[in-house]
Amino acid sequence: MQYINYRESKKRGTSDFPIELYHVDSTHPQYTMSYHWHIEFEIIRVLSGTFRMTLEGTEFLASPGDLILIPAGFLHAGTPTECVYDCIVFDMNLMLKENDACRRYIKQIISHEINPHTHFTGSTHQLHDTAWILFNALAERKDGYQLIVKGSLLQLFGLIITEKQYSPQAPDALRTHNRVQKLKQVLEYIETSYAAPITLEQLSRCVGMSPKYFCRFFQEMTHYTPLNYVNYYRIERACYQLITSDASITEVAYSSGFNDLSYFIKMFKKYKGITPKKYQCGENF
Numbered sequence: 001m002q003y004i005n006y007r008e009s010k011k012r013g014t015s016d017f018p019i020e021l022y023h024v025d026s027t028h029p030q031y032t033m034s035y036h037w038h039i040e041f042e043i044i045r046v047l048s049g050t051f052r053m054t055l056e057g058t059e060f061l062a063s064p065g066d067l068i069l070i071p072a073g074f075l076h077a078g079t080p081t082e083c084v085y086d087c088i089v090f091d092m093n094l095m096l097k098e099n100d101a102c103r104r105y106i107k108q109i110i111s112h113e114i115n116p117h118t119h120f121t122g123s124t125h126q127l128h129d130t131a132w133i134l135f136n137a138l139a140e141r142k143d144g145y146q147l148i149v150k151g152s153l154l155q156l157f158g159l160i161i162t163e164k165q166y167s168p169q170a171p172d173a174l175r176t177h178n179r180v181q182k183l184k185q186v187l188e189y190i191e192t193s194y195a196a197p198i199t200l201e202q203l204s205r206c207v208g209m210s211p212k213y214f215c216r217f218f219q220e221m222t223h224y225t226p227l228n229y230v231n232y233y234r235i236e237r238a239c240y241q242l243i244t245s246d247a248s249i250t251e252v253a254y255s256s257g258f259n260d261l262s263y264f265i266k267m268f269k270k271y272k273g274i275t276p277k278k279y280q281c282g283e284n285f
Contacts (some may be wrong), residue, residue, distance in 0.1 A: 015145055019090035019136040026082070033078035034236055035187055035222065042070040042089045043156075045135055049083030055118055056180050057221055065122040067131050072110065076181050077188075077222075082122045086135055095153060100153060105161060116157070116166045127159045182207045183221045193233050194257045202224055234258060242279055249276050 018040075024031060035054075044051070044067065051062040055076045062068055070076050072092060095106045108114040120127060134152035136143045160166055189206045190198065202215035203226055218226050238256040241247055245254070253264035253276075268276045 010252070014027075018094055019088065019138070019149060020169075021135065022087040022089070023084075023139075024080075024087065025084040026080075031080060033076070033080075035075060035077040035183075035274070037075045038089070039072050039091075040089045041072050041162070042068075042087055043131065044068040044070070044078075045086050045131060046086040047086065049085075050081045051083050051085055052079045052081070053119075054222070058185075059076060059223075060119050063121070065128065067120040067128065069116055069118050069120070071116070071118075077182055086139075088135065088138060090141075090153070095157075098118055105157065109157060109210075114161065114166050116160045118182055119189070120165070124163070124165065127156065127163070127165070130155045130159060134155060173262070178215070179221065182209075183216070186218065190233055194230065195255060197259075198230055198257070198259065229258075231267050232271055235267055238264070238268065238276070239272070239279065242276060252276070253258050272273070 004223050010020075026051075044053075045061075046062045046066045046068075050064075051068070053060055053062060053068055053076065055068075055070060056074050092106065092110050093209055095102070102176075105114070109116065122128060130152055134149060134156065137148040137152065140180050185207050186203055193202075193231065200211045200215070203218075204211045207214065211218060215226060218224070218229070222229055224232065234257045237251050241252045241255065242249075245252075249264075250261055256264070258264035258267070265276060268279070272279060
């Protein structure tokens with residue numbers, strides 16, 4: 001999914017069952033997943049097409065039948081190609097309400113003492129069967145589905161541990177963590193300042209880097225130049241305004257940080273492949 005805020009704080013499910021299922025295909029207005037993180041865990045299953053995921057600076061390609069597990073707090077983004085996928089987002093603390101033998105393992109996962117693998121291909125048959133039961137129960141919501149969902153989540157993480165589908169803390173984990181934290185700082189600055197002019201010097205200064213080193217760092221982490229990412233984020237904000245407000249295209253362009261309407265239209269076509277007028281009229285759905 002494509003999230004409007006880089007630090008997402010949506011309410012999931014209900015207060016007594018904080019878990020939510022999202023089904024996404026190419027007609028969905030939030031199809032591409034921009035950089036963001038959230039305090040919940042997320043599981044994605046790829047139904048068709050491919051999904052290129054960047055997770056804490058590591059990139060991989062997921063194919064039909066693959067599962068992606070995103071731990072809480074991990075910075076991630078994804079680009080689907082002719083892809084249909086489902087997402088489950090849930091509060092892992094849901095699993096900690098009972099004081100039983102499972103609690104120790106869940107706490108180790110939450111604290112990253114146990115680091116589950118993040119990409120599971122179709123070869124992990126039992127794990128995939130369990131995940132499909134989980135997704136289908138949430139989609140169908142029959143009486144008692146909550147029991148199936150919670151049981152499936154416990155079984156899923158149990159299989160990850162028994163089948164050793166996890167890794168110890170990597171030797172360079174601290175360096176990777178520090179780089180991700182710096183990237184989060186930059187993304188947060190862009191999120192709060194996108195409507196005003198943003199310079200390369202401002203972005204590099206907020207993480208204490210020289211502009212030259214910052215450009216290399218940012219492109220290594222996101223595969224965007226800083227300027228391209230700022231424009232991309234501004235277009236995402238503009239799309240949200242076009243869908244949810246009655247503002248004119250000119251008003252949206254200026255409130256999204258563009259001071260030239262023709263440049264805004266050019267960037268919109270670049271990132272969306274369609275004119276903002278057609279997008280506003282709903283021709284992209």
